[in-house]
Amino acid sequence: MMTLIIRALFLFLCISFSSSVFAEVNISDAWVRSTIPGQKVGAAYMTLTSPEDSKLFYVETAQAGSVEIHSMTMNNGVMKMRMLDELPLKAKQPEKLAPGGFHLMLFELKTPLKAGEQVTFTLCFKDKNNKITHQQVTAPIRDPN
Numbered sequence: 001m002m003t004l005i006i007r008a009l010f011l012f013l014c015i016s017f018s019s020s021v022f023a024e025v026n027i028s029d030a031w032v033r034s035t036i037p038g039q040k041v042g043a044a045y046m047t048l049t050s051p052e053d054s055k056l057f058y059v060e061t062a063q064a065g066s067v068e069i070h071s072m073t074m075n076n077g078v079m080k081m082r083m084l085d086e087l088p089l090k091a092k093q094p095e096k097l098a099p100g101g102f103h104l105m106l107f108e109l110k111t112p113l114k115a116g117e118q119v120t121f122t123l124c125f126k127d128k129n130n131k132i133t134h135q136q137v138t139a140p141i142r143d144p145n
């Protein structure tokens with residue numbers, strides 16, 4: 001419940017008090033992994049290149065109840081996923097969200113994610129002065145490989 005309230009607040013801050021006019025983050029190679037019917041969790045990938053130091057701190061889409069920013073690491077042969085409060089983006093350094101590494105995790109999917117369809121995300125960024133901006137990206141759904 002608490003997290004729901006915090007999420008709603010983040011979204012409110014993000015959408016209400018932010019502009020998406022300048023210093024846009026370049027979003028490329030965005031795609032979403034297709035799911036099988038009944039699967040409630042999905043994953044999305046993209047490459048983020050920010051013109052200045054900034055952080056990705058909130059993501060949402062109408063197709064999922066919530067979206068988390070995750071890291072994935074190998075620890076003695078065991079895959080470990082961790083939720084990040086924010087993903088730091090270094091100026092002009094592409095940060096790749098890809099299978100086996102950083103990714104967006106989609107929870108409580110409203111419908112199965114079918115290859116050929118699309119998912120639109122709102123991404124909220126915070127620069128080093130805590131100025132908030134948001135951008136949208138529409139990503140195609142693909143079968144892995």
Ligand SMILES: [Cu+2]
Nearest residue numbers: 070081103105
């Ligand atoms: Cu994950």
